[in-house]
Amino acid sequence: MASRYVNTLKPGDPFRDWLAEEVVEHRLRNKKCSVNVFKYDSSHTVCRYQFMGENFSVMAKFFAEPTGRMKDYNPYKGMMNEYRNLKKAASVINVAKPLAFNKKFNCVLVTEHIPGKSLAWYFNHEEKLYERLSAVAHMLRELHENTKSSYNKENEFRNYHEVLDHLNLDHETREGFNKLLGQWWYSSLLNREQGCMVHRDATPSNYIFCKGKPYALDFESSWYQAHPVRDLGILTAELKNEFELHRGGGWRAEPYIGNFLWEYCTGEKDFNYVTGVLPFFMSIGLIRSARVHQGNYRNYLIKEAHECLKAINKK
Numbered sequence: 001m002a003s004r005y006v007n008t009l010k011p012g013d014p015f016r017d018w019l020a021e022e023v024v025e026h027r028l029r030n031k032k033c034s035v036n037v038f039k040y041d042s043s044h045t046v047c048r049y050q051f052m053g054e055n056f057s058v059m060a061k062f063f064a065e066p067t068g069r070m071k072d073y074n075p076y077k078g079m080m081n082e083y084r085n086l087k088k089a090a091s092v093i094n095v096a097k098p099l100a101f102n103k104k105f106n107c108v109l110v111t112e113h114i115p116g117k118s119l120a121w122y123f124n125h126e127e128k129l130y131e132r133l134s135a136v137a138h139m140l141r142e143l144h145e146n147t148k149s150s151y152n153k154e155n156e157f158r159n160y161h162e163v164l165d166h167l168n169l170d171h172e173t174r175e176g177f178n179k180l181l182g183q184w185w186y187s188s189l190l191n192r193e194q195g196c197m198v199h200r201d202a203t204p205s206n207y208i209f210c211k212g213k214p215y216a217l218d219f220e221s222s223w224y225q226a227h228p229v230r231d232l233g234i235l236t237a238e239l240k241n242e243f244e245l246h247r248g249g250g251w252r253a254e255p256y257i258g259n260f261l262w263e264y265c266t267g268e269k270d271f272n273y274v275t276g277v278l279p280f281f282m283s284i285g286l287i288r289s290a291r292v293h294q295g296n297y298r299n300y301l302i303k304e305a306h307e308c309l310k311a312i313n314k315k
Contacts (some may be wrong), residue, residue: 044062063075075106114195147197
């Protein structure tokens with residue numbers, strides 16, 4: 001994710017002093033160093049604070065400064081929710097660990113800065129993509145296996161309808177989705193005894209590779225009691241989307257998708273189960289993407305999401 005330089009903070013700046021004197025004091029040799037600020041494009045104000053001469057940075061996300069569509073929400077609740085989610089995930093997998101939070105500074109959450117290339121970079125360059133996707137698959141499996149809980153099937157369907165609501169589809173198209181969702185609901189395919197914690201925002205920019213190891217970022221929208229294949233569906237939809245837009249067709253993503261799913265699974269039986277329910281969650285991933293596109297490509301994503309749901313008729 002690209003960033004741009006926006007400021008340099010000197011000693012005496014309240015936020016710089018809080019970071020240097022309370023959050024990372026033990027990491028600094030020079031407590032009076034200036035701090036360069038780099039801003040990222042995100043759904044909130046997100047900045048990297050680079051301590052000059054220290055070869056060290058932290059990330060800060062300001063929940064009271066939304067920049068995306070969501071404006072009407074509780075920033076303190078959002079800050080604490082992501083803090084708790086990161087703490088939970090950090091006990092299982094590599095994440096950008098939370099360091100501090102502070103309501104006074106526009107509900108800021110400070111985390112480690114993980115240097116490296118994102119999975120999105122490997123998507124864009126199609127370099128070591130099998131290897132990187134395998135590493136993410138193993139990490140997601142660790143997260144899902146070690147956070148088992150009860151399962152809330154209703155929540156999966158409620159969320160699907162909420163995303164559809166954002167698209168403002170015409171009546172005929174919406175009814176087509178509603179009919180297929182009803183078939184999925186009444187089938188036994190999505191029934192299961194156990195759910196787990198899911199990342200939920202399993203997009204390529206939220207996985208960073210540092211010294212060959214994957215790290216997960218941004219757990220604000222993470223869920224509990226969820227279906228594990230949700231994360232796989234979002235990521236495979238993103239992969240198909242990338243190849244459709246920039247690599248000559250979504251069909252070219254299929255070998256990568258197949259390998260990613262196989263690496264996630266524990267064997268053939270597990271693979272058959274995962275691929276059986278994947279169309280439902282891949283469909284969610286596609287309509288999520290449709291929210292940020294316009295025109296013909298938006299229509300393509302909606303059509304593909306609808307086609308995924310039709311897989312229920314082949315079971």
